[in-house]
Structures are given as structure tokens and as C-alpha cells.
Amino acid sequence: MSIPAITPPQRLLMGPGPISADPRVLRAMSAGLVGQFDPAMTTWMTQTMELYREVLRTRNEATLLVDGTSRAGIEAALVSLLEPGDRVLVPIMGRFGHLLVEIAERCGAEVHTIGTDWGTVFTPEQIEEAVGRVRPRLVALVQGDTSTTMNQPLEGLGEICARHDALLYVDVTASLGGNTFAMDEWGVDAATAGLQKCLAGPSGSAPLSLSPRAREVVLSRRHVEAGIADGTPGRGTRIRSNYFDLAMILDYWGEARLNHHTEATSMLYAAHECARLLVEEGMDAAVARHHLHGRAMAAGAQGLGLRLFGDQEHRMNNVLAVHIPEGVDGDAARTALLEDYGIEIGTSFGPLHGKVWRIGTMGYNARKDAVLLTLAALEQVLRAGGVPVTGGGGVGAAQEVYADAAGAATEAAR
Numbered sequence: 398m399s400i401p402a403i404t405p406p407q408r409l410l411m412g413p414g415p416i417s418a419d420p421r422v423l424r425a426m427s428a429g430l431v432g433q434f435d436p437a438m439t440t441w442m443t444q445t446m447e448l449y450r451e452v453l454r455t456r457n458e459a460t461l462l463v464d465g466t467s468r469a470g471i472e473a474a475l476v477s478l479l480e481p482g483d484r485v486l487v488p489i490m491g492r493f494g495h496l497l498v499e500i501a502e503r504c505g506a507e508v509h510t511i512g513t514d515w516g517t518v519f520t521p522e523q524i525e526e527a528v529g530r531v532r533p534r535l536v537a538l539v540q541g542d543t544s545t546t547m548n549q550p551l552e553g554l555g556e557i558c559a560r561h562d563a564l565l566y567v568d569v570t571a572s573l574g575g576n577t578f579a580m581d582e583w584g585v586d587a588a589t590a591g592l593q594k595c596l597a598g599p600s601g602s603a604p605l606s607l608s609p610r611a612r613e614v615v616l617s618r619r620h621v622e623a624g625i626a627d628g629t630p631g632r633g634t635r636i637r638s639n640y641f642d643l644a645m646i647l648d649y650w651g652e653a654r655l656n657h658h659t660e661a662t663s664m665l666y667a668a669h670e671c672a673r674l675l676v677e678e679g680m681d682a683a684v685a686r687h688h689l690h691g692r693a694m695a696a697g698a699q700g701l702g703l704r705l706f707g708d709q710e711h712r713m714n715n716v717l718a719v720h721i722p723e724g725v726d727g728d729a730a731r732t733a734l735l736e737d738y739g740i741e742i743g744t745s746f747g748p749l750h751g752k753v754w755r756i757g758t759m760g761y762n763a764r765k766d767a768v769l770l771t772l773a774a775l776e777q778v779l780r781a782g783g784v785p786v787t788g789g790g791g792v793g794a795a796q797e798v799y800a801d802a803a804g805a806a807t808e809a810a811r
């Protein structure tokens with residue numbers, strides 16, 4: 398039997414995630430392994446906690462990685478914070494809101510929802526009204542939902558939740574690094590992310606942070622595994638998952654270094670480097686970069702005659718959705734982009750399936766050359782699909798955004 402080694406084709410991943418990883422992250426992942434209690438390893442774990450505090454803008458001691466893709470972080474947060482019968486409020490604005498509902502239901506919670514049309518966000522008043530009515534123990538929502546490209550404003554929500562004695566959980570997987578997120582300033586109690594969006598890494602590690610209040614809730618359910626028990630009696634209702642038991646994971650990452658799972662070493666190297674990249678650049682600069690390239694892509698798409706989907710005031714910087722033009726086979730066009738140009742863009746889910754394409758400019762691919770190449774290829778694919786497009790209309794419009802930004806920077810430097 399001779400099965401060839403994996404040799405990936407050249408791809409420029411310009412969809413809603415995953416995206417092409419930064420070469421620095423790939424290099425970090427190829428470093429040799431050490432044991433999980435090697436002082437080198439525990440030092441890197443501590444550094445990783447420090448780095449993600451800066452990325453999430455928090456002072457939370459309980460800031461660590463959950464091994465697994467982003468939804469591992471979501472499951473860990475929800476299963477550790479929720480007990481069967483707890484009331485939860487989930488404002489749903491897209492696919493990932495529905496995911497929060499499903500996971501909270503699997504935790505045995507009593508889940509209440511409010512909805513808004515795909516392509517719109519909630520006002521704080523809408524959320525406060527529902528919090529007052531439902532009286533939840535936890536409000537769970539998504540900051541940036543890639544399925545609709547919307548960015549839910551979070552200012553004020555922490556205060557609303559605190560006033561009603563509810564915890565606030567936010568999934569920031571799609572938005573973190575490309576849009577402002579200020580965990581402490583906004584009073585967020587639990588946040589989880591992933592590496593494969595604006596963090597420029599592969600999927601497989603989920604940064605997570607808990608406020609002191611959320612940490613207390615988790616620790617009030619601490620039960621140490623029988624085989625390593627230290628004699629401390631268990632407290633409260635045992636968390637329903639072993640792998641995602643944040644009380645035990647906190648013991649593993651904390652001073653005690655109590656063994657739980659074996660930390661996914663190569664993924665920790667990746668997460669460490671992803672955060673170093675962002676912290677080196679500066680969080681505000683990273684958001685500004687995503688804003689610039691997102692604007693250039695949006696202008697270019699419009700220059701090709703494409704109509705943008707959703708409330709543009711509240712669009713994430715790092716992903717946009719465009720209506721697929723009348724008469725164009727959306728999937729055939731995506732296949733042509735992939736086969737002829739090596740460029741991947743996304744389709745969408747649920748009510749938007751087959752109606753929009755989603756184009757990302759995030760992480761390592763929030764870059765001028767990636768934006769211009771994608772627009773040039775898209776122009777050809779649209780033309781082949783019978784859409785009358787202005788020659789160079791996309792690249793030209795994007796170049797204008799870059800020229801204006803360069804002009805403004807020169808002006809500011811004067």
C-alpha cells in the first residue's frame with residue numbers, strides 16, 4: 398500500500414474562516430515537544446495566559462486555552478457555568494446563536510430566546526427588556542456572527558446583566574482581533590474564541606477567560622477526579638463533562654498544576670504565537686488593519702456591481718456578504734474561483750444559503766495583495782457567469798480606498 402503524504406495545493410483562504418495561517422504560526426507549531434510538566438512548558442502556559450489577557454483586554458486570572466476548536470470553548474464555558482434547570486437567555490442573530498441554544502439545552506438549561514432578522518443586530522433596550530422578563534442566570538450571545546457578518550454592539554450589556562444578577566457570556570471567535578473587544582471595560586463574565594479567524598492560526602485551540610464572578614461559579618462546583626483526588630470534598634453540582642470541566646482545567650493551568658488532560662502542545666505553540674503576533678502589532682492597530690482591508694474589499698465588491706448584504710453600520714471589519722447576482726450559479730462560481738485561481742470564498746447557511754457569498758479579509762489575509770487578487774479573480778468569474786462588469790472596477794475601487802488611506806496617513810504625519 399502506498400498512500401502519498403499530504404501535499405496541500407496552494408490556496409488563498411478568503412472565506413469566513415478558516416483562513417490561511419500566518420507562516421510564523423506554522424513555524425511555531427513545528428517546534429519539538431516537551432513534557433507537560435517541564436518547566437519550559439509551564440512557563441509557556443503562564444505566558445499564554447498573560448498574552449491572552451492582553452488580547453481580550455482583561456485582568457482575569459482565569460484566562461487559558463481549552464483544547465479543541467472554538468466550540469470546545471463554548472461547551473466548556475456553558476457546561477461549567479450552567480446547572481440543569483438554570484434559565485438562560487440567548488439573543489439569536491445568526492447560526493451561532495442557534496448553536497448556543499443547542500449547547501445550553503444539552504446542559505439541561507431552560508433556554509429562552511429573542512430573535513432579530515439575519516443581517517441586523519439587537520439594541521441594548523431589546524436585550525434589557527428580555528433580561529427583565531426572563532430573569533436568566535446567564536445571557537449568552539455572539540459578538541460577530543460570520544453567518545450574517547454582523548457585529549453585535551456589547552457596550553452596556555455587562556451593566557444590564559450585572560443589574561439583573563445575570564452572568565454575560567460572549568462568543569468572540571469571529572470578531573476577536575479584527576473588531577474591538579474590551580472584556581473588562583464591557584463587563585463580560587466569560588468569553589471564548591478560536592484561532593482560525595482574525596488570530597491567523599489553525600483551528601484547534603480555544604482561548605477562554607472568566608471574570609472573578611464567573612470563576613467563583615465554576616469553583617463552587619469543583620470536584621477533583623477520583624484518581625488524583627487530594628482529599629478536598631467536592632462542592633456543588635458536579636459539572637456534566639469531564640473534558641470541559643473548567644474547575645479541573647483551572648487547577649491544571651493554575652498553581653496546583655493538577656493533571657487533567659495532556660495539554661495539546663503544538664496547539665499551545667500556535668496559540669502562543671497567534672497572540673504574540675497581535676500583541677506585537679497592538680490590538681488597536683490590528684483592528685485598524687482589518688477595518689482598512691475590509692473597507693477595500695467592500696468597495697471593490699461594489700465596484701464589481703455586487704450588492705452588500707445586511708446592516709453595513711454593524712458589519713464586522715473582517716467579513717462581508719454580497720448578494721449573488723441574478724442568474725449566477727453561486728456554487729459553480731465558487732468552484733471556478735478555487736480551481737482556476739486557488740481562492741476560496743464562502744457560501745452561507747440557513748435562510749442565506751445560495752443567496753450570498755461571504756468574503757473574509759482576516760488574520761494573515763487582511764492584506765492588500767490578498768484583497769486585490771481576490772477582486773481580480775472575482776471579476777473574471779462574474780464575467781464568465783454572464784454578469785456585465787466594468788473592467789478593473791473591483792481592483793480600481795479597492796485601490797482608491799488604499800490611496801485615500803495612504804493620503805490620510807501622510808497628512809496626519811505632517
Ligand SMILES: *Cc1c(COP(=O)(O)O)cnc(C)c1O
Pocket residue numbers: 414466467468469493539541542543544568569570571591600601
Ligand atoms: C467560526 C465560528 C465558530 C467556529 O467554531 P469551530 O468549533 O472552531 O468550528 C464559532 N463561533 C463563531 C461565532 C464563529 O464565527
